[in-house]
Amino acid sequence: MSAVVVWLLIAIGVIVVAGAATMLVRAGRARSIEPRQRPPLEPSTPPPLVAPPLEVEAAAVAVEAVAAPTLSTQLTAARSLFDRVRALRGRSSVGAAERDEIEEALLRADVGTSTATAVLEAVSAAAAAMTMGPDGVPGALRRELLELLGPPTAPLSTKVDADRVAVWLFVGVNGVGKTTTIGKLAAAEAAKGNKVLLAAADTFRAAAADQLQAWAARVGCDVVRADEGADPGAVVHDALHRAASRGIPLVLADTAGRLHNKANLIEELKKIRRVADRAPGQVTEVLLVLDATTGQNAISQAREFSDAVGVTGIVLTKLDGTARGGVVLAVQRELGLPVRLVGVGERAEDLVAFDPEDFVEALLGD
């Protein structure tokens, strides 16, 4: 064998040995990576000997599901804005830091600049006069908000002259929740054993009357509707005569959503109101429905509608899930219009009477 052949065999041998070594190292690495790539192992603890109390859990869930909503369960988003104000319980003086905390919470809750300033001044004045009380800054703020909101408002009125039918007229811009609120109220009246009739005076879209009719079917009450484009005043007129002839004491009248700054639409609304107030009808409530999530724009809506049709109260909808419920305070302070009802969801039961104590407690209570 020549030296060349020997060297060739040695070279082949080296290559084979090196290749085998590389494969072994790779295999080793793969093994060490594998456990990390695998999904975590099931816990090895043995199953409990006693089965979990399934029935008890199911019962608790069922109770929660049917529990009537309240302001404190629905205002969690707005409440969280006041976390840092509530933490000022131990402070009885109001310096720059405390003012900042209060102001920020009020503005983020959408009470508006002028209402926030007024509230802040009153709380600072209480501190300066040493009338803060043991509950500190949040206590003073609570008292100030309650003062601003005033006492709870009366339930919606059905008080009419002899042989008249009470009318609750619902007005507001598009999509605020007028029709849904009527459905909820009709359900509440029916649950109390009261008869109501719904008037679909939103003739702008056929779907609007369909929506109201669907609520009437759910509630089991009468509805009067007309074709798309019909005169909404005529619908109200027919509804009143139908109610009078059937001995139904209350008509809930839906109207088409309209912009508060469109003069012709506001004129149409005035006409609907005049018809509703003519015998056998008698308007006992004009409820302006406002969407809480629109914040300060609600104030200008309230001003225009109030000037046009004499609003008797506000229904503030969609307060669930928004932190902007502070507009309640602005509406009350700037327009003197009471918030009567609050919408806290889309279900029939998601309408609660507005109670100032509950509202303030939901924001600032312990």
Ligand SMILES: Nc1nc2c(ncn2[C@@H]2O[C@H](COP(=O)(O)OP(=O)(O)OP(=O)(O)O)[C@@H](O)[C@H]2O)c(=O)[nH]1
């Ligand atoms: N989350 C929540 N949604 C609501 C509430 N009230 C109404 N909605 C929803 O808001 C949407 C509009 O409600 P509608 O009752 O149709 O409003 P509308 O004012 O009659 O609207 P137009 O007739 O178009 O002017 C619907 O999807 C409702 O389910 C509420 O309190 N909370």
Ligand SMILES: [Mg+2]
């Ligand atoms: Mg509607």
